Amino acid sequence: MPKRSITSYHVATAAGVSQSAVSRAFSPGGSIAEKTRKHILSIAGEMGYQPNAIARSMSTARTDVRQKSGMVGVIVTRLQDPFFANTIAHFSRDLQAKGWQMLLFSVDTQNEVDDALNSLMQFKIDGVIVLSAILSEHMAQVCKAQGIPVMLYNRDPQDEGICSVQIENFEGGQIAAEVLLEAGHEQIAFVGGGPSDPTTIERERGFVERLGESGLKPFRRETGDYTFDSGREAALRLFSRRERPDSVFCASDVMALGILHSARHDFSLEIPEDFSLIGFDDISSAAWPDHLLTTIRQPIRRMIGEAVDILTERMDDPELPPKSTRFPGALILRNTVRGMGPK
Amino acid sequence: MPKRSITSYHVATAAGVSQSAVSRAFSPGGSIAEKTRKHILSIAGEMGYQPNAIARSMSTARTDVRQKSGMVGVIVTRLQDPFFANTIAHFSRDLQAKGWQMLLFSVDTQNEVDDALNSLMQFKIDGVIVLSAILSEHMAQVCKAQGIPVMLYNRDPQDEGICSVQIENFEGGQIAAEVLLEAGHEQIAFVGGGPSDPTTIERERGFVERLGESGLKPFRRETGDYTFDSGREAALRLFSRRERPDSVFCASDVMALGILHSARHDFSLEIPEDFSLIGFDDISSAAWPDHLLTTIRQPIRRMIGEAVDILTERMDDPELPPKSTRFPGALILRNTVRGMGPK
DNA sequence: CTGAAAGCGCTTACAG
DNA sequence: CTGAAAGCGCTTACAG
Numbered sequence: 259m260p261k262r263s264i265t266s267y268h269v270a271t272a273a274g275v276s277q278s279a280v281s282r283a284f285s286p287g288g289s290i291a292e293k294t295r296k297h298i299l300s301i302a303g304e305m306g307y308q309p310n311a312i313a314r315s316m317s318t319a320r321t322d323v324r325q326k327s328g329m330v331g332v333i334v335t336r337l338q339d340p341f342f343a344n345t346i347a348h349f350s351r352d353l354q355a356k357g358w359q360m361l362l363f364s365v366d367t368q369n370e371v372d373d374a375l376n377s378l379m380q381f382k383i384d385g386v387i388v389l390s391a392i393l394s395e396h397m398a399q400v401c402k403a404q405g406i407p408v409m410l411y412n413r414d415p416q417d418e419g420i421c422s423v424q425i426e427n428f429e430g431g432q433i434a435a436e437v438l439l440e441a442g443h444e445q446i447a448f449v450g451g452g453p454s455d456p457t458t459i460e461r462e463r464g465f466v467e468r469l470g471e472s473g474l475k476p477f478r479r480e481t482g483d484y485t486f487d488s489g490r491e492a493a494l495r496l497f498s499r500r501e502r503p504d505s506v507f508c509a510s511d512v513m514a515l516g517i518l519h520s521a522r523h524d525f526s527l528e529i530p531e532d533f534s535l536i537g538f539d540d541i542s543s544a545a546w547p548d549h550l551l552t553t554i555r556q557p558i559r560r561m562i563g564e565a566v567d568i569l570t571e572r573m574d575d576p577e578l579p580p581k582s583t584r585f586p587g588a589l590i591l592r593n594t595v596r597g598m599g600p601k
Numbered sequence: 602m603p604k605r606s607i608t609s610y611h612v613a614t615a616a617g618v619s620q621s622a623v624s625r626a627f628s629p630g631g632s633i634a635e636k637t638r639k640h641i642l643s644i645a646g647e648m649g650y651q652p653n654a655i656a657r658s659m660s661t662a663r664t665d666v667r668q669k670s671g672m673v674g675v676i677v678t679r680l681q682d683p684f685f686a687n688t689i690a691h692f693s694r695d696l697q698a699k700g701w702q703m704l705l706f707s708v709d710t711q712n713e714v715d716d717a718l719n720s721l722m723q724f725k726i727d728g729v730i731v732l733s734a735i736l737s738e739h740m741a742q743v744c745k746a747q748g749i750p751v752m753l754y755n756r757d758p759q760d761e762g763i764c765s766v767q768i769e770n771f772e773g774g775q776i777a778a779e780v781l782l783e784a785g786h787e788q789i790a791f792v793g794g795g796p797s798d799p800t801t802i803e804r805e806r807g808f809v810e811r812l813g814e815s816g817l818k819p820f821r822r823e824t825g826d827y828t829f830d831s832g833r834e835a836a837l838r839l840f841s842r843r844e845r846p847d848s849v850f851c852a853s854d855v856m857a858l859g860i861l862h863s864a865r866h867d868f869s870l871e872i873p874e875d876f877s878l879i880g881f882d883d884i885s886s887a888a889w890p891d892h893l894l895t896t897i898r899q900p901i902r903r904m905i906g907e908a909v910d911i912l913t914e915r916m917d918d919p920e921l922p923p924k925s926t927r928f929p930g931a932l933i934l935r936n937t938v939r940g941m942g943p944k
Numbered sequence: 945c946t947g948a949a950a951g952c953g954c955t956t957a958c959a960g
Numbered sequence: 961c962t963g964a965a966a967g968c969g970c971t972t973a974c975a976g
Contacts, residue, residue: 262666265953276963281955288955291961306743311723312658313953319968321611321956323605327655329704329724338715338885343686350680350707359724361672362705364693380654381702396919403604486889487787515889522891539927543886544679546858547831547866608969619947624971631971634945656969664972711953946976952969960962 331378331386352566407572422582423565430554430587431464433508443505450509489516495540505534530596544574550593616644674721674729695909750915765925766908773897774807774931777850786848788820793852832859848877873939893936
């Protein structure tokens with residue numbers, strides 16, 4: 259037989275005070291004598307009372323324009339991807355550290371983002387983080403109208419009023435090209451998402467531009483979907499032809515590892531002896547000793563810390579103007595580029 | 602200037618009906634004329650009205666003993682681990698498919714589980730899933746008293762009244778031993794978590810027991826913490842000595858891959874020529890072509906589907922008795938056991 | 945089928 | 961500093 263939870267009213271009776279006093283004892287700035295608070299807190303502790311966050315959320319709607327829930331909505335695609343999983347882990351940690359709860363919604367495609375956001379908004383989330391996806395113009399307006407700050411992680415802010423944190427994709431692409439050119443390569447292939455994929459587009463532009471400065475064009479371009487298998491398939495296409503690239507820049511580590519494994523297993527190729535390879539992200543398996551993938555690192559701890567700071571500041575003070583930040587990627591030289599290793 | 606959200610009252614006014622009618626239009630079994638419902642829904646749609654889930658949750662507390670929120674709390678350790686990330690991805694998918702929201706809390710240690718649960722309970726979660734951890738006896742009682750069903754994933758149900766889903770660890774250990782024995786190995790090492798780690802304990806017991814039946818004892822036992830690096834360190838200890846094992850059973854794929862990479866990189870050992878290796882879990886990178894790790898697969902899709910079914914049934918009907926299920930692991934023969942490959 | 949009203953558990957002006 | 965009371969946006973017996 260489940261029993262009803264203990265409410266502030268029960269505690270009040272037990273402590274011989276009013277229900278308002280109990281409420282004040284639990285609100286940080288509440289005007290209440292320290293002695294009374296101590297007493298109430300101790301009784302509440304004995305009774306196992308915990309304030310009802312849902313009820314609290316309801317009552318904030320009375321005096322506040324916006325009902326606060328203490329929850330942040332997080333919308334994520336491809337949660338199984340190690341890069342995203344890691345990102346979520348950090349967001350979760352940072353959000354919790356600041357006292358926010360995370361309401362997680364995973365979607366398969368960009369199209370589902372609006373629906374996800376609608377669902378989350380029914381729970382009166384105080385802010386929303388969208389990972390590697392964007393909102394419709396309409397939902398951006400709705401969020402603005404309701405005063406819900408939006409943080410786009412890994413995407414351009416599509417709309418003024420929206421915050422964002424992302425890596426310098428263009429420069430990352432340039433760096434990759436730079437390294438490969440410096441190593442003396444000339445048949446340089448590119449593997450990324452579709453040509454209009456937002457993550458790929460700037461990395462590819464920076465890459466192509468830098469090659470162009472040296473009078474080169476990409477040797478070939480292959481498309482994947484950021485999975486290991488798609489990297490492997492790209493390698494299959496790349497190395498099955500007579501003319502092989504002497505190096506590959508791949509817009510994601512997961513795909514780059516697909517290429518590396520395929521090269522070794524399907525073609526008995528050695529890296530960097532037979533070709534050089536650069537990835538992007540610096541996921542943890544890039545550093546595994548039999549991989550040692552040279553890559554462009556995303557400083558995700560700092561990026562996520564910044565994203566959470568920007569968002570939480572705006573949840574506390576909705577008047578703050580939107581803010582967008584970009585972080586530079588860092589070249590991590592390991593062993594997959596010819597002649598360019600560590601030390 | 603953020604503006605207040607639209608409430609059922611606004612819709613009622615616009616539609617020329619009572620607020621109760623609007624509420625009924627949005628509740629599945631509501632006693633309302635189909636014509637009225639259509640009309641209300643259409644007006645609500647135009648106005649962009651969405652029922653307030655928080656307010657709904659409040660009012661369920663009036664007639665129900667337990668306040669319902671529509672949210673399931675999920676407590677997870679080591680979210681960055683690919684095995685857990687994948688698990689969360691599936692839970693998220695399955696929970697959403699049934700119309701539940703997921704309130705995610707990540708913790709670093711077993712000790713934080715109680716605090717996490719307390720936080721989640723303030724949000725009146727309708728059920729809780731605890732991944733690879735357990736609750737204190739006290740919290741188990743509190744959940745039972747409040748009628749909150751608990752699902753322990755990957756752990757023994759510590760207490761009657763608690764549901765669980767897990768893999769047959771003991772049998773998994775036996776299978777691993779069986780395979781290694783069949784391959785003719787005799788210096789068989791074991792690498793797992795600490796000797797009292799719940800995940801390890803049964804796998805090790807089954808493993809040791811099966812070796813015993815053939816008159817063997819584990820050649821050595823090394824301890825890790827389920828990270829890649831700890832696997833690598835275990836390999837360092839294992840292969841630095843004069844006497845090397847001819848095979849290793851490792852209680853997790855992530856650690857097994859640490860061993861594999863270390864063997865190749867630090868010791869120039871070939872697998873399975875120099876030693877055989879079996880992992881546990883079958884994470885996606887176990888199947889990468891340059892790994893091809895033989896392992897015991899956890900059928901996580903089915904396991905998570907079952908866990909969600911068990912939990913949601915009990916959230917809908919709290920009278921149902923607790924249920925615990927175990928799934929057998931499946932041997933996935935790839936290339937890391939001598940003489941025992943696919944085909 | 946429909947509406948008026950009570951009430952869920954809080955927070956917070958308001959009055960003292 | 962303290963208490964009585966209103967109200968947040970719903971759901972649902974209750975009466976018609």
